[in-house]
Amino acid sequence: MNFRLLTLTTLTAAGIAGSAFAADTVKLGYQLPLTGDTAQYGQDFRKAAEIALTEFNAAGKPFKVEIVFEDSRSDAKEGTNIARKFVDDKEIVGVLGDFTSGVSMAAAQVYKDAGMPQLSQTASHPDYTKISKYQFRNIATQAQEGPYNAKWMATKGFKNVAVIAEQTDWGQSVVSGFSDAVKANGGTVAFSEFFNRGLKDYRSLISKIERAKPDAIYTGFFYEDGAQFLKQLQQLGIKTPVYSTSAAYSPKLIELAGGAAEGVHLTSNFLPTDPSPNVQHFVDEWKKRSDGAVPGQFPAQAYDAVRIMLAAVEKASPNPTREKVRDALAQTKDFPGVTGKTSFSADREAEKELVKVEVKGGAFVPVAD
C-alpha cells in the first residue's frame, strides 16, 4: 500500500467534505509522479501548485478551486488509469500534468476522447499537442529550443558538434530538433547517441564522444544525469564545452556537480534572480516551503501552468464546463507568469522567450551571447 497516496487521498477527501458547505467549488485534476524514480519532480510540482492554489483561494473569488493530486509514478499505464478516473469524475473540469512526455501523451488519448482540457507543465515532445485540441503545454518544445541552441553554438564557432540525450520520447525530440537545425546552418553532427536515464557511469560514452573529436557537446538530460556526466567529464580531463537544454536548469545541477558544472551553457525561461515582483514573490513563497532552497525552472513552469489553468477556469465561470475551460485556455494571451509572458498559439504551443545562461562561480548567470 502506498502510504503517501493514502494520506493524500484522505486529506483530499477531507477537503472535499469540509468545503462542500462553503462557496461553490470547482475541481481540477493534477496527475504527476509522487513516488518512484521521478518523484522529486512531482513533489516540486505539487508544492508549486499548492502555492498557486492557496493564493487563488485567498483572493476572495466567488468560488473556490480544489486540485485532486494523483500519483502516476511516471508510468504510462498508471497515467492512463488516472486519466480515466479524472474523466469519470464529472466535477473535474480541467487536468494538469503529467510530468514526462511519454505519460502525458498516453493519458492524452483518454482526455482526447472525453473532451477534457489537459495542460502539461513539462511535456515537450512535439507530438503531444498534435493529439487533439485539448492538449496544451507550458514549456518550450525542443522544436523551438533545438534551433535556438544550434544557432547559439554556431555563433560561438562550433561547427562540428556531438549530441547525446536520454533514451526517451523527449530525448529523441532533443536530438532531432537540434541536429536538423545544425545541418540547416551548415554544421555537422559528428556524433549522436542515446543513453538510459539513470546511467551512473558515463565514462565509456564520454570516451566514445571524445574519439569523434567534436568542437562542443550538446546534451539532452535532466540534472541527475547531467551532474554525473559533468563530473565524469571533468574526471577524464576533457575540456570540450557543454551545452544543454532548459531541462537541466536546476540549482541541484550545481549542487551535485560542484566545480564540474562551471562553464556549462544552457537556456532557460525562468531566472530566480529576476528582480520583477511576481518572480520574487514566487521565489520567497518557495523558499518558505523548502528550507530556503531556490526553485528551478520546472516548479516555476508548474506554478505558471496552474495559474494559467485557474485563470481559464475563472474566465469560464460561472458554471465552468470542460469545453468552456478549453476555449478559455486557448484564448490565453500574454499571461504574466514567472516564466515570462505566455500565449498559446493556434496549435496550443506556449510561446516562450528563452534566456541564455552560463554557470559561473557556482551560479547560473544570464549571458548576452
Add this chain to the structure above:
Amino acid sequence: MFDPYYLQQLAIGLSLGMTYALMAIGFTLIFGVLNVVNFAHGEIYTLGAFAGLVLISATAPPIVAVILGALAIGALAGFSLERIAFKPFRRFTDEASLKSRAMRESTLLSSLAVSIVVREALEIVFGSQMRSVPFEYLINTPVRVGPVILVTGDFIIFGVAAAMLIGLQYLLTRTRVGLAIRAVSNNPLGAKYVGIDTDRTIITTFVVGSMMGAAAGILMGLYYGAVFPAMGFTPGIKAFVAMVMGGLSSIPGAVICALILGISESMATTFVSSGWSDMVAYGFLILTLIFFPNGLFGARRERV
C-alpha cells in the same frame, strides 16, 4: 600501436565491474551461499549510503568513522531484516516444513515487501531527489596511469572488494562458522540434527552480508557523489546477474562474472549505442540460464 582508447575503455570496464563485484559479494553470501532468497539487499546498500551521509552532515567525522557507522547500520539492518522477513518462516520446525521449497521461496515476497517499505520510508524521510555528498569526502580525484585515467575510488574499491573476497573465502573454508554456514545451506535439517545452531548461523550470515552491502553503499555514494532512495536497484540487478552467472554459490565466481559484466558493458558501448549497454547484462543472464544452468563456476548445486 594499440589504440589507447581501448585501454581506457578496458580500465573503465574494470572499474565498473569492480563496483558490481563490491555489491555482488555480500549479495552472493546471503542469496547464494546461505541459499536464502533475499531481494532486500539493494535497500541495505541504500541504507548504508544514507547512514554515511547522515553521519557526514551531522558531525563531519573522518572517512573511516563514516564507513564504520555505515557498517554498524548495515549489521543492524541485516539483523532486523532477518528478524522481520525470514525468521517468521522458520517457526515450523517439522521435517515437511523444513524441506518445503515453498517455505524457502516465500521469503522472495517477504524480503521484497521489506525492500519496498524501506525505500518508500526513505523517500518520505529524505525525499526522492539525489542528495549530494560534500566534496571533501568524495573519492573521485583523477589519477593518471600511463595513457589511462582512473580515480582514487577505483583503487579503494578494488582494495575493499579484494579484502572482502579473501576474508569471506577464509571464513567459509577455514573456520567453523563458515563450515556451519555451508552446512545450513546444504541441508538445514541435517545441520540441526548434528547440533548446529541454525538460527544463529543464519543471523550471523545476514549480519556479515549486510555489513558488506552497507559498506558497498557508502563507498558507491562517495564514489559517485549522489545518494538517493532508489540507488540500490540497478546495482542489485547487476549483482544478481553476476551471482547467477557465477553459479549462485561461488563468491569468486560472482566477482569474476561482475568483472566480465563491467568490461562487456564498457566495450559494448564502443560498438552499439550506450542505450543498449544494459542489454548486455540481461543477455548474459539469458545465455547463462540456457547454456550453463549451473552457472559458469557453480556445478555442484541444483539448477539455477
